[in-house]
Amino acid sequence: MIPAQRQKYNQRFTAEKYQIFLNELGLGYPEIPFRVAETPIFVPQALKEKLIAAGEEIIKLIKQPNFKAITDKAIPVNWKVPNENGQPHFLTFDFGICKNDAGELSPMLIEMQGFPSLYGFQHHLAKTFKTCFDIDDSVNYFLNGFNEEKYVELLKEVIIGKHQPEEVALMDVDAPNQKTAIDFFVTQKMLGIKILALADIKKVGKQLFYEENGKPIRLKRIYNRLIFDEVADNTEIFKNSFDPRGELDIEWVTHPNWFYRISKYTMPFLKSEFVPETRFLNEIETLPADLENYVLKPLFSFAGMGVMIDVSPSDITGIQDPENWILQRKVNYEPAVLSPDGGVKAEIRMMYLWPDGGEPQLCINLARLSRGKMIGVRYNADFDWVGGTVAFMEV
Structure with a gap:
């Protein structure tokens, strides 16, 4: 360009x-x-x-x-x-x-x-x-x-906050094996924080801990990379760790609701x-005459999953939960x-x-x-x- x-x-x-x-x-x-x-x-x-x-x-x-x-x-x-x-x-x-x-x-x-x-x-x-x-x-x-210097400094302020690096962890369901794990390892090298899978974290009362060299270390802040959509059909995994939806004495970076x-x-x-032009599907009274110029997207999905590019009227009438979809001009x-x-x-x-x-x-x-x-x-x-x-x- x-x-x-x-x-x-x-x-x-x-x-x-x-x-x-x-x-x-x-x-x-x-x-x-x-x-x-x-x-x-x-x-x-x-x-x-x-x-x-x-x-x-x-x-x-x-x-x-x-x-x-x-x-x-x-x-x-x-x-x-x-x-x-x-x-x-x-x-x-x-x-x-x-x-x-x-x-x-x-x-x-x-x-x-x-x-x-x-x-x-x-x-x-x-x-x-x-x-x-x-x-x-x-x-x-x-x-x-x-x-570089100013960027790393701000990244530390945002992710670590007022805590020590060992009190902060980047967390995902199976962090070391995620497709974007390269980012986790680079971030760890830059900031000195832990990378933890969900199963590495245990709940005691309202507090969260992980183990290092046989000793429990309390987590005070979680750099959250866990997308709930990925675990929605397998909430059993929380039983061996902790449920993020519970009352916890933890700081979130960023809080999951913002996702x-x-x-x-x-x-x-x-x-x-x-x-x-983007509209909630359940608020559309008359479909556009040029429907071929629109895409249909589910609200709750990631990485392009579920997106319909070539939309037909039957695609739209077949959707059971229109409040969870948007129709967007291509x-x-x-x-x-x-x-x-x-x-x-x-x-x-x-x-x-x-x-x-x-x-x-x-x-x-x-x-x-x-x-x-x-x-x-x-x-x-x-x-x-x-x-x-x-x-x-x-x-």
Whole structure:
């Protein structure tokens, strides 16, 4: 998207360099189980400014005094966790790169989360790209004046807070074997916190403990990576550990309720040039005549699961719980990233950190390249110049 950067990168690219990059990226870590793209994205100033403006519009909604009231129904009753705090610690907004009516590249919101993303891995990935492919300083993967030192400092403030690193753990149901475990290990290296599977944690009264060298150590803060949708059919696993929905003497980073509040559920409340028309299915009286230009998405799913791209009226009438679905105008991605054999579609995730008592701060980003019908890494396994990457934006 920055022609000079793209031309220089493509001319210098070789399969050997890419392999050296992958080796460097994985050095000292378990194998990365998802595809990392051959290239970063180079984002020009005009598009960068639109991405920032789009994020600010969404944050304005989240900071409204009535935000919790309008999103209360987003949280499934049986997954509501007590002692919710006043704000999420993480905000991530996914934008498809499209062309607007003026023919300019412009972002369109695809997804949003009040849940952590790959805050550790993206820094590691971008730094490795910069080193292995000699990317110059006219572009940067950090935003908002951040550099490595300032970023790690804020990450520590958000995740560790006022505690000691050993009193804080990154937790997932089976953390070391998750598809995104590379991010867990990078985060551990950066911050010194523990990585714990759910089964590693035991409840005594209202307090939580894990064992280290035969000694119990009390957990005071959990960097939560457990998505309830993944364990909804297997709540028995809580019996050998603890149930997050109980009364606990623990701080959450971020509190699980924010996963639901800031999600697809929030999108119908947003009216913006950067947000596709989105409506709750149960509130639609007359279906659009051009239904082929819409997608149907379940509110409570992740990683693109359950999304219907080619929607028919029978798909809609067959849905038993329309209150749990949204109908959204399709976003037409522009194949704006030039690979050696044609254009590739791109999506950019703007990633914010929100410290306790502070303001949300745009720090870093994640990107995905796609040639398939959907953007996610799992939908592009058979292509090259696709997969997870990062955007270097014009300074």
